[in-house]
Amino acid sequence: MGVVLLLASCGNLEAVDPSPACPPGVGRGTWSPDSRNGDGPRPGNNEVRRLLEDPNFGATPQAAGDLERGIVDRRLVAALATLTEKHRICVHAFKKGHYFLPGVPDGPRIPEGYGEAGGLPNTHYFGRAADVWWVDGKRVEGNATDPDVLKVGRLLAGIPPGERPDQVIGPPGWSRALGYGREEGWVLAPDQLRLHEDHIHIGFVDEPRTRNTR
Numbered sequence: 001m002g003v004v005l006l007l008a009s010c011g012n013l014e015a016v017d018p019s020p021a022c023p024p025g026v027g028r029g030t031w032s033p034d035s036r037n038g039d040g041p042r043p044g045n046n047e048v049r050r051l052l053e054d055p056n057f058g059a060t061p062q063a064a065g066d067l068e069r070g071i072v073d074r075r076l077v078a079a080l081a082t083l084t085e086k087h088r089i090c091v092h093a094f095k096k097g098h099y100f101l102p103g104v105p106d107g108p109r110i111p112e113g114y115g116e117a118g119g120l121p122n123t124h125y126f127g128r129a130a131d132v133w134w135v136d137g138k139r140v141e142g143n144a145t146d147p148d149v150l151k152v153g154r155l156l157a158g159i160p161p162g163e164r165p166d167q168v169i170g171p172p173g174w175s176r177a178l179g180y181g182r183e184e185g186w187v188l189a190p191d192q193l194r195l196h197e198d199h200i201h202i203g204f205v206d207e208p209r210t211r212n213t214r
Ligand SMILES: [Zn+2]
Pocket: 124, 129, 130, 131, 200, 201, 202
């Protein structure tokens, strides 16, 4: 890990990332330049590579692996890159390691029992959703109205409609304070808000267009 950090910090000798985007123990999942050689997976394109190299971006090893394998929707990569221009963002899961219900493997559909969304397409499974559990080193849980956590919502809302996530779900207090609606891409079903007390879900319902109307 130390070697990875050292390599990642080349060109910026000021500091070795004093404030990683993910908390200790979660792991930054930073892409290692070494993986270009050998048999390791390669980030599929420049956008993915830039995100993985961005010190403001953190991910669990599983989430970083999904990026490296190229299964994450490019609109989602772009949205995360917009957020990391201003904030430290830690993604807990895209596809791998995502569970709606403990012990129940995820599939193409949301399992029955996960609120009223049971049976709907699972955007995580298709690489079109990210769960963000930490913003600027703060847990989303318990910090729903923290200015930085709210700013992430406003940055998302500022993305043009055709590129903006249209399945944004966060804690009830966060959603209330922001005041966005379905037109902007927010999901406000009470049961979904209750299921997102501890993270912000950033997703795209469909491939390839969004359902945003403004
Ligand atoms: Zn999610």
